[in-house]
Amino acid sequence: QEHLLESGGGLFQAGGSLRLSCTAPGLNFDAYHLAWFRQAPGKEREAVSCISLGGGTINYRNSVKGRFTISRDNAKNTLYLQMNDLKPEDTAMYYCAAVNKAIAMNIRQALGLLGRTGFGDWGQGTQVTVSS
Secondary structure, three states, rough: OOEEEEEEOEEHHHOOOOEEEEEEEOOOHHHHHEEEEEEOOOOOOOOEEEEOOOOEEEEOHHOOOOOOEEEHHHOOOOEEEEEEOHHHHOOEEEEEEEEOOOOOOOOHHHHHHHOOOOOOEEOOOOEEEOOO
C-alpha cells in the first residue's frame, strides 16, 4: 500500500536544523515527480517543496524559501528535505508524495493532482516539532 517511507523527524529547537529522508523501495524512483507536504494540527495539508524527475525543476513554498532545500538521489531511491533555521510554525507532520511521469508532465501538474484527496503515492509521515 505505502511505497514511500519518511524518517528524520523529532523535537527540535527554533533556529536548529534537520534533514528529512524519504525512501521509495516500491517505486521506479526516477519515474516520479516528488514533493514534500506538511500538515499542522487544525490546518490543511500544504505543499512545502517539490522536485522534478531529475531534479532540474524545484519549487518552494514562500515561507520556507532560503531555509529549506529539497534534493533527490535517484540512484539511492531517496528524497531529502534539508531544513535550516527552524521556526515554531514549521511544526507539522511531514509527508513525501510521488506522481508518475506518465500522469504528470511537470511539477505544477503533479502538485495539482496531489491536492486531490486520495491521489498519488504517499508515505506515512514523520512528525517535526519545533519549540521556541
